Amino acid sequence: MPDPFYITTPIYYVNDVPHIGHAYTTIAADVMARYRRLTGNDTFFLTGLDEHGQKVQQAAIKAGIDPQTYCDRVTPQFRNLWEKLHISHDGFIRTTDARHKAVVQRALQNLSNKDLIYRAEYTGWYCTFDERFWTEKDVQNGLCPDCKRPVEQLSESNYFFRMSRFQDRLKEHIQQHKDFLRPETRRNEVLGFLQKPLEDLSISRPKSRLSWGIELPFDSDYVTYVWFDALVNYISALEYLPSVPAFERYWPASIHLVGKDILTTHAVYWSTILMGLELPLPRTIFAHGWWTVDGEKMSKSRGNVVDPYVMVEEFGADAFRYFLLREIPFGQDGDFAREPFIGRINSDLANGLGNLLSRTLTLIHRFSNGRVPEPQDSTTTGLETELKRTAESLIREKLPHHLHSGRLEFNRALESIWGLVQLGNQYIDKTAPWVLAKQPDQKPRLDTVLYHSAETLRCLCISIYAFMPTTAEEIKQQLGLTLNFTKPILEGEFNWGGLLPDTQVTKGQPIFPRIEATTKSQGKNQPSPDHLGSSPSYQSQATASSQMKPEPTQRPGNTPGSDDSITIQEFEKIQLKAGKVLSAERVPKSEKLVKLQVDLGREQRQIVAGIGKKYKPEDLVGQTVVVVTNLKPAKLMGIESQGMVLAAGDEEVKSLATFLEEVDPGTKVK
Ligand code: ME8
Numbered sequence: 172m173p174d175p176f177y178i179t180t181p182i183y184y185v186n187d188v189p190h191i192g193h194a195y196t197t198i199a200a201d202v203m204a205r206y207r208r209l210t211g212n213d214t215f216f217l218t219g220l221d222e223h224g225q226k227v228q229q230a231a232i233k234a235g236i237d238p239q240t241y242c243d244r245v246t247p248q249f250r251n252l253w254e255k256l257h258i259s260h261d262g263f264i265r266t267t268d269a270r271h272k273a274v275v276q277r278a279l280q281n282l283s284n285k286d287l288i289y290r291a292e293y294t295g296w297y298c299t300f301d302e303r304f305w306t307e308k309d310v311q312n313g314l315c316p317d318c319k320r321p322v323e324q325l326s327e328s329n330y331f332f333r334m335s336r337f338q339d340r341l342k343e344h345i346q347q348h349k350d351f352l353r354p355e356t357r358r359n360e361v362l363g364f365l366q367k368p369l370e371d372l373s374i375s376r377p378k379s380r381l382s383w384g385i386e387l388p389f390d391s392d393y394v395t396y397v398w399f400d401a402l403v404n405y406i407s408a409l410e411y412l413p414s415v416p417a418f419e420r421y422w423p424a425s426i427h428l429v430g431k432d433i434l435t436t437h438a439v440y441w442s443t444i445l446m447g448l449e450l451p452l453p454r455t456i457f458a459h460g461w462w463t464v465d466g467e468k469m470s471k472s473r474g475n476v477v478d479p480y481v482m483v484e485e486f487g488a489d490a491f492r493y494f495l496l497r498e499i500p501f502g503q504d505g506d507f508a509r510e511p512f513i514g515r516i517n518s519d520l521a522n523g524l525g526n527l528l529s530r531t532l533t534l535i536h537r538f539s540n541g542r543v544p545e546p547q548d549s550t551t552t553g554l555e556t557e558l559k560r561t562a563e564s565l566i567r568e569k570l571p572h573h574l575h576s577g578r579l580e581f582n583r584a585l586e587s588i589w590g591l592v593q594l595g596n597q598y599i600d601k602t603a604p605w606v607l608a609k610q611p612d613q614k615p616r617l618d619t620v621l622y623h624s625a626e627t628l629r630c631l632c633i634s635i636y637a638f639m640p641t642t643a644e645e646i647k648q649q650l651g652l653t654l655n656f657t658k659p660i661l662e663g664e665f666n667w668g669g670l671l672p673d674t675q676v677t678k679g680q681p682i683f684p685r686i687e688a689t690t691k692s693q694g695k696n697q698p699s700p701d702h703l704g705s706s707p708s709y710q711s712q713a714t715a716s717s718q719m720k721p722e723p724t725q726r727p728g729n730t731p732g733s734d735d736s737i738t739i740q741e742f743e744k745i746q747l748k749a750g751k752v753l754s755a756e757r758v759p760k761s762e763k764l765v766k767l768q769v770d771l772g773r774e775q776r777q778i779v780a781g782i783g784k785k786y787k788p789e790d791l792v793g794q795t796v797v798v799v800t801n802l803k804p805a806k807l808m809g810i811e812s813q814g815m816v817l818a819a820g821d822e823e824v825k826s827l828a829t830f831l832e833e834v835d836p837g838t839k840v841k
Contacts, residue, residue: 176212177421178203181429182221182264182404185245186230189252190469191477191495191507192430192462198492199459199501200428201258202581206574206637208259211659215421217408218253219264220246224397225302225376228383238383242267255483256492257640262412264404266385274407275400276388278448279374283389287333287447290390293373296322302397304373330375330393337443338369344442350455350577352438354502355789357431357458361438372440374399402441406450424453426576434458455576460504477507489639490516490683496581496638504759513686520683523592524631528646530599531624532678538608543625543651544618545672554598555623559667561591562630566665570634581638582762588634595627625650626670633660642682649679747840749830750776750798750816755788758808766810767791769798772837776800779812785824797828797840 180200183193197218204216221227222242231241246265253260264271282288295304298315304325309316342365345351345358352358375393376384384394405427409418429437437456445452464475482491494512497519499505535541565587573584599620607617628650636643636656647654651674654664663669750769758764758779765783769776778798782791797817804813817828 173207173210173212174425175421176204176207176214177409177424178207178214178216178426178428179405179424180218181433182219182266182401183249184221184224184226185242185249186226187471188245188248189479191464191479191482192469193249194252194256194479194491195462195495196428196430196459197253197258197260198256198495199579199581200426201256201260202492202496202637203426203428203574203576203579204259204261205640206570209633209636209656209660210571213420215262215409215413215417216260217262217264217405217412218258218260219262219404219408220249220266221397221401221404222265222267223384223394223400225299225381225383228381231383239267252479256479256488259640262408264408264412266400266404268411270411271404271407272385274410275385275395275403278403278406278444279395279399280388282332282444282447285447287336288330288374289333290328290330292326292328293331294324294326297325298322302376306370327377327380329373329377330387330390331371332374332399332444332447334372334440334443335369337446338365340446341365341369341439341442344452345438348452348454351452352434353455353457353577353579356502357434357438361434364435364439369439369443372396372399372443398436398440399444402436402444405441405453423451425455426579427453427456429456429458431458431461457501457576457579459501459579460499462505462507464507466506486512486516486686487641487683489642490520493520493585493639497585498582499760500582500757500762501579503757506760516683517685519589519592521681521685523589523596524635524642525681525683527592527595527599527624527631528628528649529678529681531595531621531628532649532676534599534604535621535625535676536678538604538617539621541676543670543672543674543676544621546619546622547615548619550616550619554601555619558591558594558598558623558627561594562627563665563667565591565634566630574637585638588631588638591627591631591634595624595631598627599624622670622672625674625676626667629654629670630667633664645679645682649677651675651677743841744801745799746801747817748772748798748800749795749834749836749838749840750778750814751836752791752794752796755791757783757788758810761808764807764810765791767816769796769814769816770836771798771800772835776813777811778814778816779807779810780816780818782816782818782824782827785818785820786827791827794827795830795834795836 178200180196183189200216200218204214208214220242227242228238231238234241236244242265250263279288293304295306296310297304298318298320300318300320301315305315305322310322313321315322342362345362345365352361374396375387375390376396378392378394381394384397385400387393387395405424406418406422409421410416427437434456442452463469464477467473467475469476479491494515497515498511535543569587570584572578573580573587602620604617604620607613607620628646629652632643632646632650632652632654640656643656652670654660748771750771753768753770753775755765755767758766761783763781763783765780765786765788767778767780769778776798799815799817802815804811806812819825819828
């Protein structure tokens with residue numbers, strides 16, 4: 172029996188309505204929960220709302236109602252959205268639940284009994300928005316280092332948790348548990364943060380200043396600091412939300428999924444609180460990246476907040492789920508824009524998956540009376556072997572690899588699934604069943620082709636289920652499959668050949684109708700390099716890296732003296748130098764592009780290179796590479812590139828060109 176799997180999202184503040192950021196984390200958690208249930212894990216998926224604290228109190232005052240009424244009013248906005256997005260949470264916690272409050276008070280009492288809580292006078296800079304104190308050295312120009320809002324000086328008596336005591340243990344834990352903080356960059360960030368002495372954590376707020384919170388069990392003049400209250404939800408929920416208390420069963424959590432904004436509160440506050448409570452730490456805290464909208468930070472004042480309700484209404488839940496997870500590697504920041512979204516719907520969903528389903532079912536209706544024919548083994552070819560191999564490796568190797576808790580490579584998983592979609596469509600193109608149907612002696616071959624096309628769809632149906640549950644159900648219905656997604660998939664169903672011959676298929680409506688492009692957006696983007704055969708109207712900007720280079724011309728037999736030869740003088744026009752990579756970071760929204768700062772001896776240049784699929788930024792730093800230094804500067808995805816690095820490979824980068832010996836930056840290459 173696989174291990175229990177407990178996954179959580181942050182509990183969202185109710186001072187605002189849900190937006191794309193909240194939807195993103197929750198969809199990602201849902202994909203993992205569905206995937207783990209399908210593969211047999213006893214799964215508990217928790218989400219909920221953070222209802223205490225200053226922000227909520229202020230929002231209630233603004234609305235002219237008491238905080239509890241305010242919370243009760245906002246809660247359905249989240250609950251209904253999760254329903255519309257087909258979020259399959261097992262528990263929904265609200266921090267105003269009486270039973271949650273009791274667990275918070277017990278935790279505080281427990282720490283106090285161990286002398287891990289003390290009272291002290293504290294003077295510091297306070298940020299109302301972030302609800303936290305900052306020290307003199309943190310504050311820059313009177314602004315909060317986190318949210319950049321003005322801070323105010325406060326002198327207050329408060330209760331403190333002895334967080335500093337756990338600094339060394341925490342460092343050690345992070346160092347010893349590779350998957351504890353993910354991705355790697357975030358792990359390094361926290362380790363960097365822990366280089367400085369860790370201060371104790373103020374865990375109370377005087378009621379005179381803030382009354383909307385959980386009263387401290389040992390001092391009724393105070394309420395609990397909202398972050399202490401909120402973090403405890405991950406354990407309190409297990410006590411009362413499952414039908415029977417399930418702390419022993421599910422703790423420690425398998426994954427706390429959070430945005431990068433709240434990494435420290437989870438990695439440092441929560442971990443040390445758990446140490447104080449003598450409880451095991453979660454196995455993984457995964458901090459994903461940040462969505463901007465049309466290149467800008469989302470905010471009410473800018474009026475650019477993406478409303479997930481509108482997206483679902485306009486494009487459907489599954490398309491929205493697909494886009495958010497396909498477009499951007501999960502740990503990285505991304506930009507949301509309508510055009511790339513529509514582009515993906517048309518290319519990947521309508522032309523890719525939708526087309527494969529529709530043509531397969533049409534062919535089965537036309538040439539096999541609407542029933543899946545029996546494959547004739549004697550007629551199978553290399554194409555069929557490739558389909559089988561690709562489908563089995565997708566389900567058995569690629570999905571488990573990419574969806575491993577320490578990786579969460581949703582985009583890669585979807586890329587692999589769409590590799591099979593593409594292969595399925597190519598298979599039909601190449602085997603041309605409509606031609607086979609005209610030759611009676613090709614009937615056995617035709618049957619084999621129809622069976623393999625339908626079986627490809629069955630494997631796709633299983634693979635997409637976690638990402639696009641409604642689409643998977645629809646494909647299941649149309650193909651007449653017996654799969655039951657409410658239970659773990661049976662071992663045998665993972666194998667090629669699970670589709671029973673003679674199954675009746677039913678062609679339905681197109682699962683993803685094409686979306687017409689608006690004139691304004693048309694032609695803004697180039698065709699996507701990884702589109703799926705038919706020409707999409709739009710291209711995702713995140714895969715626009717192909718625009719950097721013209722189509723490579725293949726000249727295998729280029730001989731000296733042929734028309735294409737150049738003279739040595741011509742060659743010398745190209746200035747090549749050794750450059751040392753000083754820093755590297757991914758270009759947001761792009762899978763391929765990496766922005767490098769390169770030392771060229773007398774100067775430093777910024778170069779945008781299409782090598783991000785092959786190399787991680789951290790692998791590039793310190794490498795000495797070959798740079799074309801007299802190339803006209805060009806802008807790639809809006810970022811200036813002042814040169815080009817050389818690499819071997821055609822469409823795919825195989826290897827960067829480097830040097831056998833150490834050479835100084837700026838050395839001429841000839
Ligand atoms: O921080 N891009 O709640 P919150 C990506 N109550 N994700 C985003 C996002 C964006 N632009 N905006 C929000 C809180 N998120 C606390 C949490 S947990 C014990 C307490 C997502 O309503 C992301 O997951 O401000 C981020 O961490 C979370 O919403 C913050 O939600």
